[in-house]
Amino acid sequence: MSLLDVDRLTVSVGNSKGTFTVLSELTFRLEPGQVLGLVGESGAGKSMIGRTIAQLLPKGFHVSNGTLVFDGHDMLGIDERQRRALLGRDIAFIPQEPLAALNPVLTIGQQIREHLAHVARGEGRTRVADWRATAIEVLQSAHLNDPAGLLNKYPHQLSGGMCQRILIAMAFLSRPKLLIADEPTTALDVSVQARIIDLINEMRRANGTAVIFITHDLRLARQICDEVLVLYAGKQVEFGPGPAVFDAPAHPYTRALQLAIPPTMAEHRGLFTLPDRMPGLMALNDMQGCRFAARCPLAMDACLSTVPADVTVGQGHRSACLRPMDTGTIQPPPPPEHRQRQAGTTPLFTARDLSRHYVTRARLLRKPDTFAAVRSASLDLAEGEFLGIVGESGSGKSTLARLLVGLEGASSGQMTYQGRDISGMDPETAAFRRRNIQMVFQDPQSALNPRRRVGAIVTQAMEVMASTAADRADRAAELLSEIGLSPEMAARYPSQMSGGQKQRVNIARALCNVPRLLIADEIVSGLDVSVQAQLLELLLRLRQERALSIIIISHDLSVVRYLCDRVMVMYRGEVVESGAVDTVFANPQADYTRKLLAAMPGETGQG
Amino acid sequence: MAALPLWLRNTRSVIGLTILVLVCAAALLAPVIAPHDPNEQDLLNTLLPPVWADGGDPAFVFGTDSLGRDILSRLLHGARVAMTVAISASFGAMLLGGFLAHVAGYFGGWADWLIGRIIDVWLSFPPVVLSLILMVGLGSGLWNVILAIILVDWTRFCRVLRAEVLVVRRRDYVAAARLLGFSHLRTIVREILPATLPLLITLMALEMGIAVVVEAILSFAGMSVGNEVPAWGQMIADARQDIYTSPSTLILPAFAVFITVFGFNILGDGLRRSLDTRLTQTERA
Numbered sequence: 073m074s075l076l077d078v079d080r081l082t083v084s085v086g087n088s089k090g091t092f093t094v095l096s097e098l099t100f101r102l103e104p105g106q107v108l109g110l111v112g113e114s115g116a117g118k119s120m121i122g123r124t125i126a127q128l129l130p131k132g133f134h135v136s137n138g139t140l141v142f143d144g145h146d147m148l149g150i151d152e153r154q155r156r157a158l159l160g161r162d163i164a165f166i167p168q169e170p171l172a173a174l175n176p177v178l179t180i181g182q183q184i185r186e187h188l189a190h191v192a193r194g195e196g197r198t199r200v201a202d203w204r205a206t207a208i209e210v211l212q213s214a215h216l217n218d219p220a221g222l223l224n225k226y227p228h229q230l231s232g233g234m235c236q237r238i239l240i241a242m243a244f245l246s247r248p249k250l251l252i253a254d255e256p257t258t259a260l261d262v263s264v265q266a267r268i269i270d271l272i273n274e275m276r277r278a279n280g281t282a283v284i285f286i287t288h289d290l291r292l293a294r295q296i297c298d299e300v301l302v303l304y305a306g307k308q309v310e311f312g313p314g315p316a317v318f319d320a321p322a323h324p325y326t327r328a329l330q331l332a333i334p335p336t337m338a339e340h341r342g343l344f345t346l347p348d349r350m351p352g353l354m355a356l357n358d359m360q361g362c363r364f365a366a367r368c369p370l371a372m373d374a375c376l377s378t379v380p381a382d383v384t385v386g387q388g389h390r391s392a393c394l395r396p397m398d399t400g401t402i403q404p405p406p407p408p409e410h411r412q413r414q415a416g417t418t419p420l421f422t423a424r425d426l427s428r429h430y431v432t433r434a435r436l437l438r439k440p441d442t443f444a445a446v447r448s449a450s451l452d453l454a455e456g457e458f459l460g461i462v463g464e465s466g467s468g469k470s471t472l473a474r475l476l477v478g479l480e481g482a483s484s485g486q487m488t489y490q491g492r493d494i495s496g497m498d499p500e501t502a503a504f505r506r507r508n509i510q511m512v513f514q515d516p517q518s519a520l521n522p523r524r525r526v527g528a529i530v531t532q533a534m535e536v537m538a539s540t541a542a543d544r545a546d547r548a549a550e551l552l553s554e555i556g557l558s559p560e561m562a563a564r565y566p567s568q569m570s571g572g573q574k575q576r577v578n579i580a581r582a583l584c585n586v587p588r589l590l591i592a593d594e595i596v597s598g599l600d601v602s603v604q605a606q607l608l609e610l611l612l613r614l615r616q617e618r619a620l621s622i623i624i625i626s627h628d629l630s631v632v633r634y635l636c637d638r639v640m641v642m643y644r645g646e647v648v649e650s651g652a653v654d655t656v657f658a659n660p661q662a663d664y665t666r667k668l669l670a671a672m673p674g675e676t677g678q679g
Numbered sequence: 680m681a682a683l684p685l686w687l688r689n690t691r692s693v694i695g696l697t698i699l700v701l702v703c704a705a706a707l708l709a710p711v712i713a714p715h716d717p718n719e720q721d722l723l724n725t726l727l728p729p730v731w732a733d734g735g736d737p738a739f740v741f742g743t744d745s746l747g748r749d750i751l752s753r754l755l756h757g758a759r760v761a762m763t764v765a766i767s768a769s770f771g772a773m774l775l776g777g778f779l780a781h782v783a784g785y786f787g788g789w790a791d792w793l794i795g796r797i798i799d800v801w802l803s804f805p806p807v808v809l810s811l812i813l814m815v816g817l818g819s820g821l822w823n824v825i826l827a828i829i830l831v832d833w834t835r836f837c838r839v840l841r842a843e844v845l846v847v848r849r850r851d852y853v854a855a856a857r858l859l860g861f862s863h864l865r866t867i868v869r870e871i872l873p874a875t876l877p878l879l880i881t882l883m884a885l886e887m888g889i890a891v892v893v894e895a896i897l898s899f900a901g902m903s904v905g906n907e908v909p910a911w912g913q914m915i916a917d918a919r920q921d922i923y924t925s926p927s928t929l930i931l932p933a934f935a936v937f938i939t940v941f942g943f944n945i946l947g948d949g950l951r952r953s954l955d956t957r958l959t960q961t962e963r964a
Contacts, residue, residue, distance in 0.1 A: 477858060478858075479854055479858065503860065506858060506860050510858060511855070511858055513851040513852075513855060515851060518850045518851040519850075519851035521852040521870055523873045523874065532855075532856065532861075533859040533860065535859075535869070536860045536861060536862070536865070581855065584859075
């Protein structure tokens with residue numbers, strides 16, 4: 073008997089505008105000890121599956137059809153008390169944000185003790201004998217150093233990776249039959265991510281636990297999953313054994329997602345960019361045929377009128393497509409043009425020995441305690457060159473970005489732009505720097521003023537110059553079409569746009585005064601791979617049309633490898649390695665670079 | 680209903696606004712609609728009960744006080760003082776507190792330290808005592824009452840707004856504005872102020888209610904406007920001797936204070952619910 077048997081499960085939400093289907097006719101089985109990957113873009117309904125199993129659906133959502141049987145229990149008809157007994161014992165969860173999942177006012181020890189008591193109650197015991205010893209054992213199983221000391225620590229004293237290890241250890245404490253892990257590594261650094269995945273793998277083998285692994289990262293899914301379910305707009309488009317799905321995808325969507333990810337190690341190739349975006353809930357009701365048809369490279373007329381049935385394409389491998397066998401014909405575009413030619417050699421920007429210290433504690437009559445966020449970083453950038461800066465969080469790469477654009481003054485060091493010294497913070501230098509160097513911020517949510525219209529945001533730079541409203545409207549239309557948005561978008565507010573569109577507006581604002589150098593801080597992190605591919609193509613197009621130089625800061629090595637000519641690796645405020653992208657990736661010199669490269673999940677399939 | 684702005688679709692705001700429009704109308708129209716001169720004494724008809732009680736006189740709808748003055752007329756004229764103080768004092772306190780809050784929150788450093796310490800010292804005085812002391816120093820009169828309330832209550836704005844400014848200042852769009860060449864003043868006015876404005880408006884509504892109470896306390900203590908100007912606090916003070924024989928002379932002005940403050944508070948609460956982004960986000964999600 074399967075551990076989890078989901079049959080034609082349909083989840084709907086009803087609001088004032090009508091009833092909408094969030095998940096439609098989901099059908100899959102999970103055998104004990106197996107790992108099932110749920111992949112798809114954000115908004116596809118991945119997390120909704122986990123919440124349906126736990127019966128923790130948001131207000132207004134309900135299961136409108138189908139069955140969900142876990143280990144012989146009908147999870148949809150089960151009463152509250154029984155369900156609570158299953159959750160946290162037979163079904164465990166690992167959250168996305170480890171710090172948010174732990175109670176900040178209780179020590180780790182107290183929280184483990186509470187959880188032990190919950191598990192003990194389920195087994196009919198009333199007392200936990202020697203919880204401290206058990207807790208230490210649990211922490212040891214997650215390979216945490218000094219477990220006894222950890223028990224007295226509060227979550228904020230630990231790193232995100234440590235908190236996630238603790239949560240994993242707690243989740244496995246009751247030897248659950250099923251573990252639901254919702255993007256467990258998304259908030260963590262790449263180097264930590266690999267260790268977390270190893271830990272989950274090790275613990276699930278030891279306990280014989282089945283895992284539902286929800287992720288948007290196909291590379292991770294390939295690494296860990298026995299079976300994969302691909303979701304698109306609430307519908308299961310492909311289901312099958314991991315190797316089959318990744319090596320011979322039978323749905324164009326799976327293939328397109330794979331090809332949207334830049335290769336980490338494999339040969340250079342272009343990215344497949346899916347046009348547009350996933351239809352929203354509201355649009356689904358009027359849709360006649362296949363939900364993916366509008367973006368599908370293989371779409372035929374029949375796709376727009378017929379809902380494709382699930383067809384079996386191999387051993388346990390199903391696809392909801394009218395042309396499953398033609399998926400292999402989708403080929404990636406050729407590698408970007410810059411791969412074939414040499415970047416310019418005219419120097420544009422240099423930085424020498426930049427350092428930034430922060431005072432952590434002022435002392436009377438003595439030298440204050442300081443922390444060096446950046447330690448003597450130097451870089452050279454030629455005209456039209458793309459430089460990538462990689463490193464984990466806390467490596468000083470964002471501080472370096474702020475120094476380069478002048479948001480913060482350097483403690484020491486020197487910068488020049490076209491031979492002119494721009495290290496000073498005086499108004500004249502600042503104005504010169506502003507005209508030539510601009511920054512694109514990481515989080516479009518925070519970088520766009522929610523109370524301004526898009527048209528006003530992109531032409532914000534003109535506000536301090538003599539300009540008429542008509543000038544600004546013209547420039548806004550120009551900028552929007554340049555970054556691939558329709559000029560009508562100028563009248564919208566940022567909240568009315570998708571994440572990818574917001575990030576485009578973010579880029580357009582920096583381009584308003586036609587700078588020659590852009591500093592882009594993690595501008596594609598947190599976006600879906602399809603949107604990421606669109607943005608990367610946009611940057612390459614700008615490079616071609618404008619001879620723009622860009623310094624890209626990213627934790628994703630494959631993005632840097634795809635876009636950049638040269639790469640700089642930072643670790644704890646210091647530049648540990650720099651050089652041409654292909655050289656550094658093929659033959660890393662610094663230990664840290666080697667570690668980073670080893671931690672990257674592998675490719676998603678043959679390109 | 681889509682045409683109405685969000686804050687007007689809130690029942691609380693509508694109730695509060697209705698009450699306040701009525702009180703304002705009473706204040707503005709007092710000289711026209713008041714049946715008597717508020718200071719006219721009719722010593723033959725002192726301490727008359729309201730018209731619905733036994734012995735009431737239709738000429739004096741709410742009855743008269745110990746000097747035979749018409750209570751309804753005095754209530755209507757009293758609203759003039761209450762509303763003038765409420766609007767001017769809260770506006771002044773908002774300007775002073777809001778200005779210092781933006782300076783402290785935006786620039787940080789020693790400016791923030793200095794303003795923070797001034798507030799600490801200021802708040803260590805009990806507010807009523809501080810305003811009484813100020814009134815002694817300033818002398819009585821309508822504008823001095825307003826000034827005293829401003830000088831006492833600006834700290835309330837400053838504290839709350841500074842925290843909000845700190846949050847907004849850390850947003851990347853503020854850094855982006857600086858990178859695009861915005862001066863500090865323009866950054867504050869164009870990027871930060873629009874984000875703090877909802878809180879500012881909400882605080883102002885609440886402050887108006889507080890100002891009405893403080894004015895009533897000051898005039899009760901005889902430290903507000905002169906005797907010739909009718910004020911609610913004064914009416915309550917005058918009614919103290921006759922509290923057992925004719926309770927309505929005390930209850931009516933007290934009720935006027937209550938309903939006005941209630942109006943301001945419920946309006947402020949309604950505004951907070953519809954304007955505070957943190958609340959609206961969680962409610963809509």
